[in-house]
C-alpha cells in the first residue's frame with residue numbers, strides 16, 4: 001500500500017514539533033529537518049520543540065540539536081522535566097516528593113528547591129517517570145507511600161508513553177512505571193505533565209504565544225502528537241518517519257485522522273513554497289539546508 005500523503009496548503013503562524021521520530025531518530029537527523037527549520041526561521045514563524053522524554057534536560061536537548069545542525073533558543077524547547085518541576089513548585093511547594101526517575105529530573109527538582117525524600121511517611125507526591133534505574137526498593141517505597149490511605153499521597157507522572165522508540169526497538173517508558181504502581185496499589189495515576197495532557201499543552205501555547213487555531217502540531221505518534229493537536233484545537237500533521245505507518249492511520253475513524261500526512265518533515269511547507277524555494281522531490285535528503 002502506498003503511503004497517503006497530503007501536505008498543508010498554507011503556512012501556519014506557529015509550529016509545534018515532536019522530536020524523536022519526527023526531527024531525528026537516535027543520532028540521525030531525518031531528511032528535510034534542517035532545511036525546513038531554516039525556512040521557517042526565514043519566514044519568521046514561531047516554533048517550539050516538545051518532548052515527553054524526562055531523561056534529558058532541555059539544555060541537553062538543545063545541545064543535541066545543535067550537534068545535529070539545528071539551533072534552538074531556550075524558550076523554544078520544552079519537555080516533561082520543565083512541566084513536572086513547574087507543577088510541583090506551583091501546586092505543592094514544600095511537599096515531600098518521591099520520584100521514580102533518572103538524574104536529569106531529580107537534579108532539576110533539587111535545583112528548584114523541591115524536598116526529595118524516600119521516607120514513605122514524608123511523601124506527599126509520588127512521581128512515576130521514565131526510569132532505567134528502577135528497582136524493587138523504589139517500587140516498595142512508592143507502594144508504601146501510596147498505600148497509606150490516610151496520607152492521601154498524590155500519584156502523578158511525567159508522561160504517559162508506554163515505551164520510548166529507539167533505533168533498535170524501544171525502552172519501557174513512564175507508562176510502564178505507572179502501570180506497575182497502579183497494579184500494586186489499586187490507585188489510578190491522577191495527572192501527567194506530557195503530551196497530550198492539558199498541563200503540557202497549556203505550557204506549550206504559553207511559550208509559543210500563537211493561538212492554537214493558527215498552529216500546526218507535527219509528530220509521529222497518534223496517541224500523543226495527534227491527541228495533543230486535538231486537545232488544544234490545533235491542526236495536526238503526522239509524519240511517517242517514526243512510530244506511525246499508513247496502516248495505523250487507516251485504522252483511525254475518519255473524524256480522528258490528522259489533516260495532513262507527510263512522508264518527510266519538509267513537506268510541512270506547501271507545494272507553492274517548495275516551488276518558490278526551488279526545492280524538488282528527493283533533494284534535501286542529506287538533511288542539511
Ligand SMILES: [Mg+2]
Pocket residue numbers: 018019020021022219220221242
Ligand atoms: Mg515521536
